[in-house]
Amino acid sequence: MLTVDGLGVRAGSTELVREVSFAIGPGERVGLIGESGSGKSLTALSLMGLLPEGVTATGRATLAGRDLLGVPERRLKRLRGRDLSMVFQEPMTALNPLMRIGAQVAEVMTLHGRGRREARARAVELLGRVRLPEPEHLARAYPHQLSGGQRQRVMLAIALANEPELLICDEPTTALDVTVQKRMLDLIAEVAPALLFITHDLAVVAAVCERVLVMYGGRVVESGPIREVFTRPRHRYTEGLLAASRLTPRGTRLPTISGGVPAAGHFPDGCVFRNRCPHADAQCETAPALTGEGHAHACRHPAG
Numbered sequence: 001m002l003t004v005d006g007l008g009v010r011a012g013s014t015e016l017v018r019e020v021s022f023a024i025g026p027g028e029r030v031g032l033i034g035e036s037g038s039g040k041s042l043t044a045l046s047l048m049g050l051l052p053e054g055v056t057a058t059g060r061a062t063l064a065g066r067d068l069l070g071v072p073e074r075r076l077k078r079l080r081g082r083d084l085s086m087v088f089q090e091p092m093t094a095l096n097p098l099m100r101i102g103a104q105v106a107e108v109m110t111l112h113g114r115g116r117r118e119a120r121a122r123a124v125e126l127l128g129r130v131r132l133p134e135p136e137h138l139a140r141a142y143p144h145q146l147s148g149g150q151r152q153r154v155m156l157a158i159a160l161a162n163e164p165e166l167l168i169c170d171e172p173t174t175a176l177d178v179t180v181q182k183r184m185l186d187l188i189a190e191v192a193p194a195l196l197f198i199t200h201d202l203a204v205v206a207a208v209c210e211r212v213l214v215m216y217g218g219r220v221v222e223s224g225p226i227r228e229v230f231t232r233p234r235h236r237y238t239e240g241l242l243a244a245s246r247l248t249p250r251g252t253r254l255p256t257i258s259g260g261v262p263a264a265g266h267f268p269d270g271c272v273f274r275n276r277c278p279h280a281d282a283q284c285e286t287a288p289a290l291t292g293e294g295h296a297h298a299c300r301h302p303a304g
């Protein structure tokens with residue numbers, strides 16, 4: 001249903017995402033993991049046609065046969081919020097503070113041709129579907145009257161309003177506390193028609209997704225069913241991610257990395273696994289960071 005083939009993203013002459021290919025079938029939930037700066041968000045934003053100015057995508061991506069890359073903005077506007085939609089990390093910036101919740105959920109439907117009255121009624125229905133209490137009452141509230149978790153549910157209701165074929169979530173629960181996070185993740189797993197779920201948290205991806213793609217330095221370096229990737233990681237970077245995460249796959253020992261590299265959260269400060277390049281990010285050549293000598297920072301940006 002979603003097919004991405006040879007996706008590349010660049011800013012000027014700098015390649016930020018390279019040769020990314022994957023597919024998501026109907027009903028499938030796929031995680032996209034990788035450290036900060038590995039290209040997860042740019043991959044998602046390319047599919048949504050929402051790349052920042054000066055950043056361009058190449059390659060091919062289709063959703064149910066419809067092209068997503070290199071198509072005019074007018075066409076993308078029709079697809080966005082209808083065929084595919086996205087939930088971002090910070091709902092407060094996405095919601096209009098001056099508009100009632102119900103009206104904001106209804107708006108995405110009227111923009112795509114639904115009658116105003118019908119859209120209002122369905123907005124209340126959707127607020128109930130994302131398990132918000134007293135949806136009729138809540139529809140009349142403003143964003144600041146809701147908790148962070150409630151606002152994120154509103155964003156999910158907006159994303160689902162036109163029954164999209166694919167939902168993309170970019171760190172949707174990072175700002176929420178743990179119990180709220182868990183309920184939100186369960187809800188996303190339940191209601192998503194098909195899902196691309198971006199996170200740096202391996203435990204979250206294991207809870208929500210069936211398959212995972214691991215990004216490193218702008219490329220997908222590994223992919224497969226969660227159980228397989230998390231219990232038998234093939235790429236050293238995935239091993240590093242697992243070792244540094246709070247996730248210990250059931251039935252396995254915490255992976256250790258060969259070559260004298262510290263395991264299980266012992267990466268020193270400045271490690272490429274934890275931090276972005278301290279120099280200009282975009283020029284950092286993030287080659288595999290583990291060497292025979294152990295841990296190494298892979299930034300090849302000239303010192304100073």
Ligand SMILES: Nc1ncnc2c1ncn2[C@@H]1O[C@H](COP(=O)(O)OP(=O)(O)OP(=O)(O)O)[C@@H](O)[C@H]1O
Binds near residue numbers: 043
């Ligand atoms: N507008 C831009 N111009 C130039 N470089 C950019 C731009 N936006 C992002 N980048 C760079 O592209 C790389 C990938 O960024 P991206 O936001 O996709 O990473 P990410 O994996 O989503 O990270 P995070 O988990 O921190 O959101 C980073 O090195 C980032 O600095």
